[in-house]
Amino acid sequence: LRIEDTDRERSTDEATQVILDGMKWLGLNEDEGPFYQTKRMDRYKEVIQQFLREGKAYRCYCTKEELDEMRAKQMAAKLKPRYDGTWRNRTDVREGVEPVIRFKNPVDGVVVVDDVIHGKVVFENSELDDLIIARSDGTPTYNFCVVVDDWDMNITHVVRGDDHLNNTPRQINMLMALGATPPVYAHVPMILGADGAKLSKRHGAVSVLQYQEEGYLPEALLNYLVRLGWSHGDQEVFTMEEMIKLFDINDVNKSASAFNADKLSWLNQQHIMKAPASVLANVLREQFAMLGVQIEDQQKLEAIANVQRERAKTLKEMAQNSLYFVKDFDAYDDKAAKKNLVAEAKPALAALESALQSLAEWSAPAIHNVINDVATQLNVGMGKVAQPLRVAACGGAVSPPIDATVAVIGKERTLQRLQKAQLYIDGRH
RNA sequence: GCUCCCAUCGUCUAGUGGCCUAGGACACAGCCCUCUCAAGGCUGGUACACGAGUUCGAAUCUCGUUGGGAGCGCCA
Numbered sequence: 001l002r003i004e005d006t007d008r009e010r011s012t013d014e015a016t017q018v019i020l021d022g023m024k025w026l027g028l029n030e031d032e033g034p035f036y037q038t039k040r041m042d043r044y045k046e047v048i049q050q051f052l053r054e055g056k057a058y059r060c061y062c063t064k065e066e067l068d069e070m071r072a073k074q075m076a077a078k079l080k081p082r083y084d085g086t087w088r089n090r091t092d093v094r095e096g097v098e099p100v101i102r103f104k105n106p107v108d109g110v111v112v113v114d115d116v117i118h119g120k121v122v123f124e125n126s127e128l129d130d131l132i133i134a135r136s137d138g139t140p141t142y143n144f145c146v147v148v149d150d151w152d153m154n155i156t157h158v159v160r161g162d163d164h165l166n167n168t169p170r171q172i173n174m175l176m177a178l179g180a181t182p183p184v185y186a187h188v189p190m191i192l193g194a195d196g197a198k199l200s201k202r203h204g205a206v207s208v209l210q211y212q213e214e215g216y217l218p219e220a221l222l223n224y225l226v227r228l229g230w231s232h233g234d235q236e237v238f239t240m241e242e243m244i245k246l247f248d249i250n251d252v253n254k255s256a257s258a259f260n261a262d263k264l265s266w267l268n269q270q271h272i273m274k275a276p277a278s279v280l281a282n283v284l285r286e287q288f289a290m291l292g293v294q295i296e297d298q299q300k301l302e303a304i305a306n307v308q309r310e311r312a313k314t315l316k317e318m319a320q321n322s323l324y325f326v327k328d329f330d331a332y333d334d335k336a337a338k339k340n341l342v343a344e345a346k347p348a349l350a351a352l353e354s355a356l357q358s359l360a361e362w363s364a365p366a367i368h369n370v371i372n373d374v375a376t377q378l379n380v381g382m383g384k385v386a387q388p389l390r391v392a393a394c395g396g397a398v399s400p401p402i403d404a405t406v407a408v409i410g411k412e413r414t415l416q417r418l419q420k421a422q423l424y425i426d427g428r429h
Numbered sequence: 430g431c432u433c434c435c436a437u438c439g440u441c442u443a444g445u446g447g448c449c450u451a452g453g454a455c456a457c458a459g460c461c462c463u464c465u466c467a468a469g470g471c472u473g474g475u476a477c478a479c480g481a482g483u484u485c486g487a488a489u490c491u492c493g494u495u496g497g498g499a500g501c502g503c504c505a
Contacts, residue, residue: 006504006505007504007505010504011505064502064503067502067503071501074430074431078430078431080431081431082431118434123432123433124432127433128432132502134503135503136503139503141502141503141505142504143505146505161499162433162435162498163498163499164499165433165434165499166434166500166501167505187434189434189435192497192498194440196440196498197498198498198499227441227442227454228441228442231441231442231443233443233453234442234443234454235454236441236442236453236454236455254434254435255434255435255436256436256497256498256499257440257441257442258439258440260440260441262440262455263440263441263455264455266454266455267455269467269468310468310469311466311467312467321466336465375464381464382463382464383464385464386464387464387465390464396465397466399465399466400465401464401465401466403464
């Protein structure tokens with residue numbers, strides 16, 4: 001893991017920490033490093049001196065203003081803005097200007113990037129200019145640092161967004177100047193926003209940790225991402241192990257893809273359905289905490305996860321829809337109460353209360369029998385008993401199967417809520 | 430503007446000259462299941478950007494057009 005932090009203004013400790021935390025959450029663990037470029041300054045300066053000595057780089061005394069003007073003129077003339085090489089062959093100095101150092105790019109011939117994904121891409125050296133490898137304050141720049149690092153660290157494969165494809169010929173030229181063999185390059189297609197435009201903050205191009213907060217599972221995010229530009233037959237859902245085993249960079253396609261939040265949600269649900277209850281319980285605990293409810297009972301959390309796992313797109317949503325399991329609700333859902341907590345439902349609620357009161361074994365199957373018995377006794381359909389019970393127990397008309405739901409809510413709480421519902425009905429009529 | 434990249438349903442993709450009146454998935458609609466909501470099952474609509482060529486035959490090969498993206502920083 002390499003942290004490319006040569007720009008001191010942008011690369012704050014917080015920004016770096018977000019990267020580290022994000023990698024950790026995703027389970028993308030480094031086997032070496034992290035290496036910080038800011039700690040390798042001496043090495044970069046050494047190579048710059050070497051380039052200078054060998055005539056592979058030179059000092060350029062143009063000021064920023066002069067460069068801006070040059071670019072503006074070229075743009076006006078409909079040319080590609082590029083450095084014109086003013087100082088390439090000069091050895092004199094200019095007083096009062098701290099020079100930058102530029103790499104002497106070859107002027108003719110071509111550079112071929114043999115890319116795993118794009119195939120051979122040919123660049124004319126005449127299209128490339130002499131890029132700055134050290135700023136006037138002496139600090140090295142990104143395109144130079146990565147070249148030195150890739151060489152020093154024996155990097156074999158560079159996999160990155162294809163927005164870097166245009167940088168690659170320059171990097172190869174510097175690698176050649178160093179006498180190094182370029183690594184294998186694979187420029188993967190970019191991910192665009194849902195509207196097909198460039199991904200920006202407005203589209204949710206946020207830290208991966210935001211997905212953690214929203215209640216996504218890391219394997220779901222990875223699963224979504226791995227299927228962008230890559231597929232394996234008709235398979236959509238992959239475990240971490242399958243992704244590792246099946247993914248092959250050689251099978252990645254070339255075209256950019258648009259971010260689809262719906263599919264991410266669906267995949268998250270698929271992974272929630274398959275995840276171990278203990279894992280879900282841990283995330284649920286955090287999600288409940290964010291909603292202001294502290295709950296430490298691991299068994300209860302796992303029970304909630306197990307009854308809810310099929311009906312939540314995210315763990316955040318699961319927590320929001322599971323509050324009645326962990327704390328009492330203040331009011332009934334208006335529509336649900338109007339429909340179900342009515343006089344004709346009272347006998348069912350009363351019968352349920354007494355039958356559940358004397359129920360020896362508090363389990364979903366046992367509760368299921370009670371509900372069935374009450375329905376039979378009163379000679380009504382299952383729904384006439386289950387729905388009032390649901391609203392009484394949960395406060396609303398939506399929940400997992402009512403027998404399992406009541407089992408998780410617990411005996412004491414259920415009986416209290418059954419009484420409360422009957423009082424509510426009395427109050428209305 | 431210049432250089433580079435890309436182009437199959439709304440979206441992610443299968444497809445490497447005949448198996449394609451184009452397959453799967455998300456989303457959408459309907460039905461089934463059903464104590465609600467889901468999950469699951471079934472059914473349905475929607476795509477080879479356009480134009481030339483090569484070929485007995487093209488989504489697949491070639492060229493052009495159009496459209497989209499990236500790069501052109503003393504940013505990374």
